[in-house]
Amino acid sequence: MEAKLSLLVFVLGTMICCSFCNASVSLVGDPGMRRDGLRVAFEGWNFCNEVGGEAPGMGSPRAADCFDYSSSSLNHLVSEDDNKLGVGKPFPGISPSALNNTDLYAMEKELFLASLCEVADKPTPWHFWMVMLKNGNFDTKSGLCPENGKKTGPFPRTGRFPCFGTGCMNQPLLYHQQTAVLGGDRLRGSFNGTYELDAGLGGGIDNISFYEVVWEKKPGSGSWSFSHRLKTSKKYPWLMLYLRADATRGFSGGYHYQTRGMLKSPPESPNFKVKLSLDIKSGGGPKSQFYLIDIGSCWKNDGSPCNGDVLTDVTRYCEMIINPETPAWCSPTNLNACPPYHITPQDKKILRNDTANFPYSAYHYYCSPGNAKHLKQPVSTCDPYSNPQAQEIVQILPHPIWADYGYPSKKGEGWVGDGRTWELDVGGLSSRLYFYQDPGTTPARRIWSSIDVGTEIFISDKDEIAEWTLSDFDVLAPASH
Numbered sequence: 148m149e150a151k152l153s154l155l156v157f158v159l160g161t162m163i164c165c166s167f168c169n170a171s172v173s174l175v176g177d178p179g180m181r182r183d184g185l186r187v188a189f190e191g192w193n194f195c196n197e198v199g200g201e202a203p204g205m206g207s208p209r210a211a212d213c214f215d216y217s218s219s220s221l222n223h224l225v226s227e228d229d230n231k232l233g234v235g236k237p238f239p240g241i242s243p244s245a246l247n248n249t250d251l252y253a254m255e256k257e258l259f260l261a262s263l264c265e266v267a268d269k270p271t272p273w274h275f276w277m278v279m280l281k282n283g284n285f286d287t288k289s290g291l292c293p294e295n296g297k298k299t300g301p302f303p304r305t306g307r308f309p310c311f312g313t314g315c316m317n318q319p320l321l322y323h324q325q326t327a328v329l330g331g332d333r334l335r336g337s338f339n340g341t342y343e344l345d346a347g348l349g350g351g352i353d354n355i356s357f358y359e360v361v362w363e364k365k366p367g368s369g370s371w372s373f374s375h376r377l378k379t380s381k382k383y384p385w386l387m388l389y390l391r392a393d394a395t396r397g398f399s400g401g402y403h404y405q406t407r408g409m410l411k412s413p414p415e416s417p418n419f420k421v422k423l424s425l426d427i428k429s430g431g432g433p434k435s436q437f438y439l440i441d442i443g444s445c446w447k448n449d450g451s452p453c454n455g456d457v458l459t460d461v462t463r464y465c466e467m468i469i470n471p472e473t474p475a476w477c478s479p480t481n482l483n484a485c486p487p488y489h490i491t492p493q494d495k496k497i498l499r500n501d502t503a504n505f506p507y508s509a510y511h512y513y514c515s516p517g518n519a520k521h522l523k524q525p526v527s528t529c530d531p532y533s534n535p536q537a538q539e540i541v542q543i544l545p546h547p548i549w550a551d552y553g554y555p556s557k558k559g560e561g562w563v564g565d566g567r568t569w570e571l572d573v574g575g576l577s578s579r580l581y582f583y584q585d586p587g588t589t590p591a592r593r594i595w596s597s598i599d600v601g602t603e604i605f606i607s608d609k610d611e612i613a614e615w616t617l618s619d620f621d622v623l624a625p626a627s628h
């Protein structure tokens with residue numbers, strides 16, 4: 148009886164899956180990264196996802212490389228003068244309040260660059276893939292980052308956040324090789340740079356931080372290949388580099404301003420999948436939290452969508468960390484690092500104190516929003532400073548319980564030397580994760596405004612380098628959806 152039932156479930160599941168696969172629509176502007184006329188942009192974030200101060204001579208840390216391609220030639224849509232625009236310099240459409248404010252200026256510069264890159268499409272026009280680079284240094288004496296969205300004054304430095312001294316929250320040097328035709332019929336372009344403003348890249352990258360994204364493609368065939376490198380240094384031991392598909396309007400994960408991006412219709416749980424190819428060449432050491440994949444959204448604790456009010460908006464993340472060296476902090480003796488419960492693919496709820504059944508080793512760390520009013524003890528609240536508002540993070544690890552969703556199910560899957568093409572049922576998995584909500588409120592619609600892949604090297608004690616290639620990125624939903 149039981150065998151027959153599971154066979155029936157299997158057959159039904161296959162039918163549902165096949166109808167999904169055959170009749171799916173892409174939610175991104177450039178399905179599978181196959182469009183010769185590339186749209187890619189760069190954004191630099193400080194510890195709380197703002198700019199703070201611009202790096203001298205670099206302009207505001209927003210840049211783009213967008214071009215149309217035909218008859219073997221490129222028509223660039225964004226000039227290097229546009230990319231160098233920095234606070235105080237006007238551009239078409241800028242509002243007076245943004246002109247002299249580095250944070251607002253960057254936000255409006257992103258909208259301006261997007262207007263140059265925009266591709267008309269249905270249901271909405273779209274703009275670019277986004278390379279996101281973030282400096283994890285936090286100078287608590289700077290007063291730059293709010294606490295769970297509340298403005299807070301400077302406070303003394305502790306060992307908790309890395310900072311070598313005044314200026315540690317700087318934006319990086321940014322060099323841009325505009326996409327051009329290389330010999331051998333290939334298109335190639337890049338962004339690279341370092342946070343060590345005094346050193347620069349002239350003397351190589353020994354002892355300094357470094358980031359680089361190189362994109363390459365043979366016109367008319369295949370996907371763009373995005374090769375990434377990220378290196379930490381003594382002064383910059385915590386760095387993040389991701390390639391993001393962000394919503395084309397509204398907020399994107401972790402960003403409380405209007406954004407521009409690739410996701411024509413932001414995907415909603417449970418009905419979407421993410422397809423991509425990932426080849427990691429170098430992992431970035433034991434602290435490298437490589438995300439295959441990170442999804443970000445925002446909703447309030449009462450389940451309503453975010454509206455830009457940083458006191459009540461809450462960023463929500465789900466991140467699968469595939470570094471096999473990343474331990475599960477969640478354990479039967481450390482329940483505060485586990486979500487209150489796990490839901491199986493068969494929709495069975497397992498409480499975290501059910502030590503015989505809870506999959507502890509599937510969770511690296513769970514933390515609750517710092518502004519939640521009805522938390523269940525024991526609890527660990529998320530870092531209050533590293534987003535413009537409170538945040539909630541579910542970090543998971545490869546484990547057999549995720550296999551049903553096509554996620555890595557064993558340590559080492561997808562890691563160095565195991566390059567693969569993945570088709571992840573991100574919608575299915577994210578629909579069954581625990582996220583905090585106030586008791587008695589209507590469950591939030593889980594609409595994801597940001598999907599990204601890359602690594603967060605989380606306070607390395609020596610210089611580490613991560614290196615990976617990403618291609619074929621797509622987000623698919625059933626056609627009827």
Ligand SMILES: *[C@@H]1O[C@H](CO)[C@@H](O)[C@H](O)[C@H]1NC(C)=O
Pocket residue numbers: 235243244246247
């Ligand atoms: C911006 O700064 C410039 C020069 O510092 C000044 O002339 C201008 O009035 C300022 N504009 C606004 C809107 O504050």
Ligand SMILES: *[C@@H]1O[C@H](CO)[C@@H](O)[C@H](O)[C@H]1NC(C)=O
Pocket residue numbers: 322323324337338339340348351352359
């Ligand atoms: C960074 O990119 C520039 C081109 O913009 C290139 O000349 C330089 O070699 C790159 N630096 C490193 C260290 O790869």
Ligand SMILES: *[C@@H]1O[C@H](CO)[C@@H](O)[C@H](O)[C@H]1NC(C)=O
Pocket residue numbers: 350353354
């Ligand atoms: C990097 O640091 C090491 C150790 O301090 C030193 O021996 C080496 O010369 C440095 N390399 C460069 C290029 O500065």
Ligand SMILES: *[C@@H]1O[C@H](CO)[C@@H](O)[C@H](O)[C@H]1NC(C)=O
Pocket residue numbers: 498500501
């Ligand atoms: C587990 O937690 C639930 C709810 O938090 C509680 O009702 C139950 O008594 C706990 N079980 C054990 C064995 O501690």
